[in-house]
Amino acid sequence: MLSARAVLSGALLLSALVFQAAEAQSAPSSNQPPASDVSTLHVTSQLVFLDVTVLDAKGHPVVSGLTQNDFTITQDKKPQKIFSFEAPDAHIITADSSxxxxxxxxxxxxxxxxxxxxxxxxxxxxxxxxxxxxxxxxxxxxxxxxxxxxxxxxxxxxxxxxxxxxxxxxxxxxxxxxxxxxxxxxxxxxxxxxxxxxxxxxxxxxxxxxxxxxxxxxxxxxxxxxxxxxxxxxxxxxxxxxxxxxxxxxxxxxxxxxxxxxxxxxxxxxxxxxxxxxxxxxxxxxxxxxxxxxxxxxxxxxxxxxxxxxxxxxxxxxxxxxxxxTYQPPENIANGKFLRVRVTMRNPALHVLTKAGYFAPDKGQPSDPRFDALYHIAEAAQADVPFSSLGLTVQKVVRHRDTNSAEITVAVNTKDIGWKPRNDGKSTVDIGFAAASLSARHDILASKTEALTLINASQDSDHLEKVQGHLTMALRIPRRTRSVRLVVGSLVGGRIGSVDVDRKTIDAASDVPTPEPKLIMQPAKAPPPR
Incomplete structure (x- = not known):
């Protein structure tokens, strides 16, 4: 049977693709798409959008000749009144359209x-x-x-x-x-x-x-x-x-x-x-x-x-x-159940591709603060304002022109990061690490987000105040990149720090070929004692 730890080793983290344990090194403290409003992550009962691809008997999209009256929407087998209707030509970019x-x-x-x-x-x-x-x-x-x-x-x-x-x-x-x-x-x-x-x-x-x-x-x-x-x-x-x-x-x-x-x-x-x-x-x-x-x-x-x-x-x-x-569901359901949505055509020879439904909000399900923390870290990577709750300094920049990328190493002052004691005498903290290549208009051209666990061998508060974490991010640098923003934030406590690297600094960095991939061989384990 699979354990909860194995299956959920990162499931509660929004963009935690894998946890990587990184030993934080002890060192003296050093002084050195268009953005839009954040939308809710819960399906709202105010308006449900259905993007419907209509197919003929041969599986080809039907793009004309249909009106709102050709569609029927049901939710949990109950008919729903269509609130708005757009034909396919409304989604085509033209010289005069947005x-x-x-x-x-x-x-x-x-x-x-x-x-x-x-x-x-x-x-x-x-x-x-x-x-x-x-x-x-x-x-x-x-x-x-x-x-x-x-x-x-x-x-x-x-x-x-x-x-x-x-x-x-x-x-x-x-x-x-x-x-x-x-x-x-x-x-x-x-x-x-x-x-x-x-x-x-x-x-x-x-x-x-x-x-x-x-x-x-x-x-x-x-x-x-x-x-x-x-x-x-x-x-x-x-x-x-x-x-x-x-x-x-x-x-x-x-x-x-x-x-x-x-x-x-x-x-x-x-x-x-x-x-x-x-x-x-x-x-x-x-x-x-x-x-x-x-x-x-x-x-x-x-x-x-x-x-x-x-x-x-x-x-x-x-x-x-x-x-x-679009349609407006008649009820505000909050039981966490699956709400089945169906779209049927007046012409039985036509069938559709569209979403099958959604899950009603569950008021009894608590939110995970780490989810929100990673959300804010990802947002901070695109923001115009600096973040200084955690001290970040750039330590090293290496350019890889053969892959249009760069490796940037930052030092993180972990004094206020929120170390937690472990049973084995060590301290640990979960953090988010994000980077984004930004255009002159602050559009995201390339980005990467990771979740990491920093570990230190000490639980002494005086020692932990002087610890620096050293993190390296490899990121593509597209042609229109004008700056790179790196963001580090604690997943519990919400402290965030940022640092920006301009394009001139990246272009002036030493250029080395991208390292060839290698598999790290693990030493053979000793046989168990007889």
């Missing part, structure tokens, strides 16, 4: 759940797709990479094809070593947290967002194998994740990399789940996998095909030609 209603695309290259060969094929197909696009894309897109330790935005939203190609072409070589059973729990948590971080990053971006996830997605988890307490925690965590995606108007399109016709284990559970219709009850009860998230968010899963570039085009087409309907 881009705010156009759908955006988030490309996720899944290094975490792929083999080295699969990752190379994913990059090749992504390159092939982008090479066939016009110099200016029809709508903005960004590129993210889910790696061994974190989710990284390597190129923020842009319509410039060359910027997207450059981001893909300059990805550093990394050995994806976690695609084994021994890393099951970590991959599950990191993959779901990747979805959460994408939803958070896009919570203030208007309109529909399409996640085109190229890779296997996280592994499947059967909650029946867990003890009751752990299963309840996982269920709450998954329900929150589903609501974050739904509230951000996100659809998940999952593209498996390449043919698996000779797979001796049969079709993956995610593939089977994506083909099953969602009933009236919680779709995540019993089994949690990316196929269920695909169904829940109104996306699609593609499996056992080797034309990934065409599947990318298909995903974007399905996510770009849609009707937007």
């Amino acid at each position: 881009a705010s209603k156009a759908p955006v695309t988030i490309f996720v290259l899944d290094r975490l759940n792929s083999t080295f060969e699969q990752l190379a094929y994913i990059r090749y197909c992504m390159d092939k797709y982008l090479a066939n696009q016009p110099l200016e894309l029809d709508a903005p897109a960004e590129v993210m990479v889910l790696g061994n330790e974190s989710l990284e935005m390597v190129q923020g939203y842009t319509r410039n094809k060359q910027e997207l190609l450059s981001a893909v072409d300059h990805l550093p070589s990394v050995i994806p070593y976690k695609d084994t059973r021994s890393f099951f729990a970590e991959r599950f948590v990191q993959s779901i947290d990747g979805l959460r971080q994408i939803a958070l990053e896009n919570s203030g971006v208007p309109g529909r967002k399409n996640i085109v996830w190229i890779g296997h997605g996280g592994p499947s988890l059967y909650t029946s194998l867990l003890d009751d307490i752990t299963a309840d925690k996982v269920t709450t965590y998954i329900h929150q994740t589903a609501n974050m995606l739904v509230n951000s108007r996100m659809s998940l399109f999952l593209i498996y990399p390449g043919l698996e016709v000779a797979n001796p284990l049969g079709r993956p559970t995610s593939v089977i789940s994506a083909e099953l219709p969602i009933g009236d009850d919680d779709p995540f009860s019993g089994d949690v996998n990316f196929g269920v998230f695909v169904n829940e968010t109104g996306g699609q899963l593609f499996y056992n095909r080797n034309d990934l570039d065409q599947l990318i085009r298909t995903s974007i087409e399905l996510g770009s030609h849609y009707y937007t309907l």
Whole structure:
């Protein structure tokens, strides 16, 4: 049976893709998308948005000839009055229109759940797709990479094809070593947290967002194998994740990399789940996998095909030609239950792709203060004002021009960070570490967020007041970068510190090739005594 610690080793942290223990070194203290209002992370009963892709019998999007009267909405089998209606042409960028209603695309290259060969094929197909696009894309897109330790935005939203190609072409070589059973729990948590971080990053971006996830997605988890307490925690965590995606108007399109016709284990559970219709009850009860998230968010899963570039085009087409309907639920439900939403067409020959429902707020579910802390840390990375509750100084900058990236090391004065004693005589503190490459207008061009645990061998308060933590962040530096902001914050207590590095400092730094990836060999364990 899986333990709660194994499955939830980062589940309560918003963007904690993995906990990394870093020994804080003792040293004397040294003196040295357009932003928008934060939206609630709970589905509100005031207005429910439904982005509906209508398909004909051949699976092609229907983009004209339909009116509001052709649609029927029900919630838990009760008819709902359509409050507003938008046709697909309202979401097209023209010379005279704003881009705010156009759908955006988030490309996720899944290094975490792929083999080295699969990752190379994913990059090749992504390159092939982008090479066939016009110099200016029809709508903005960004590129993210889910790696061994974190989710990284390597190129923020842009319509410039060359910027997207450059981001893909300059990805550093990394050995994806976690695609084994021994890393099951970590991959599950990191993959779901990747979805959460994408939803958070896009919570203030208007309109529909399409996640085109190229890779296997996280592994499947059967909650029946867990003890009751752990299963309840996982269920709450998954329900929150589903609501974050739904509230951000996100659809998940999952593209498996390449043919698996000779797979001796049969079709993956995610593939089977994506083909099953969602009933009236919680779709995540019993089994949690990316196929269920695909169904829940109104996306699609593609499996056992080797034309990934065409599947990318298909995903974007399905996510770009849609009707937007809204309705106002008649009741303010707060029981945490799944509310099943259905959209049916007057013409039975047509069918739809749209979200399957959402989970009502649960007033009995307490919020996690660390969730809010990481939210504020991510926000601080884009803010104009400095943060000084924690002292941060830049210690070293190294440029890697071969991958358009830089490594920046900062020293953190941990005097007020909130050390907590452990039973083994050591002290520990959980922190968030975020960085963002910013344009002259403070648009995020690349970003990365990590959750770390600092550990010190002492519990002496006088000693801990003099401790400095030394943290290094590797981040892409796109062409339009004018500065990089680094932010460190304690997850309990909310203290935040920031430091900014201008482009001149980065360009003047010593340039060294990006280190080649290496697997660290662990020493063989001594045999147990007889």
